Amino acid sequence: SQQGEEDPQALSIQEGENATMNCSYKTSINNLQWYRQNSGRGLVHLILIRSNEREKHSGRLRVTLDTSKKSSSLLITASRAADTASYFCATDANAGGTSYGKLTFGQGTILTVHP
Amino acid sequence: ETGVTQSPTHLIKTRGQQVTLRCSSQSGHNTVSWYQQALGQGPQFIFQYYREEENGRGNFPPRFSGLQFPNYSSELNVNALELDDSALYLCASSSPNEKLFFGSGTQLSVL
Numbered sequence: 001s002q003q004g005e006e007d008p009q010a011l012s013i014q015e016g017e018n019a020t021m022n023c024s025y026k027t028s029i030n031n032l033q034w035y036r037q038n039s040g041r042g043l044v045h046l047i048l049i050r051s052n053e054r055e056k057h058s059g060r061l062r063v064t065l066d067t068s069k070k071s072s073s074l075l076i077t078a079s080r081a082a083d084t085a086s087y088f089c090a091t092d093a094n095a096g097g098t099s100y101g102k103l104t105f106g107q108g109t110i111l112t113v114h115p
Numbered sequence: 116e117t118g119v120t121q122s123p124t125h126l127i128k129t130r131g132q133q134v135t136l137r138c139s140s141q142s143g144h145n146t147v148s149w150y151q152q153a154l155g156q157g158p159q160f161i162f163q164y165y166r167e168e169e170n171g172r173g174n175f176p177p178r179f180s181g182l183q184f185p186n187y188s189s190e191l192n193v194n195a196l197e198l199d200d201s202a203l204y205l206c207a208s209s210s211p212n213e214k215l216f217f218g219s220g221t222q223l224s225v226l
Contacts, residue, residue, distance in 0.1 A: 041219050043205065045215060048214060102148065
């Protein structure tokens with residue numbers, strides 16, 4: 001079953017604009033991760049934020065986490081046409097486990113960046 | 116490139132048949148996780164192998180089974196294929212408590 005719900009389902013913007021995607025989840029988590037997928041191929045890990053963190057940055061990416069609202073957002077600043085892809089949030093509820101591998105993914109946001 | 120390779124890239128089977136999908140993990144990774152991604156959906160966790168033992172399973176029936184070998188490569192076997200098994204099957208390798216590295220997937224079509 002899908003734990004996360006992502007909003008919006010699709011987002012279309014112009015190059016240079018910022019893109020914000022939101023993710024909500026249902027259960028307590030150990031960490032939340034964001035992934036990118038190009039055209040139904042493999043997923044690429046973008047960023048991981050732990051349950052005791054509120055904000056994290058990586059290059060043009062900014063992720064926030066609000067555990068009280070069970071929600072997260074991914075902001076991509078100064079978007080480029082090459083950012084066009086599907087973006088998924090994934091939660092890891094395996095507190096104290098041996099691996100981050102057992103993830104529950106949302107349904108994703110399709111981002112289109114027009115040149 | 117993640118260093119995780121999956122084979123084959125595409126596969127067509129008929130209902131009732133059996134299929135084996137293969138995954139070579141990235142060097143140094145001893146954990147392999149398998150996911151099923153239906154069209155337009157997010158991936159769903161099937162199971163994970165850690166040092167050749169199953170280390171967690173998602174909500175999939177027993178006809179989905181797996182193996183991990185001493186070199187940490189892995190197989191996913193699906194018996195008695197159903198039409199709803201048509202999906203992209205993704206393998207991801209990792210070290211304990213580290214992020215996942217995904218392969219490009221095997222696209223399975225069941226007719």
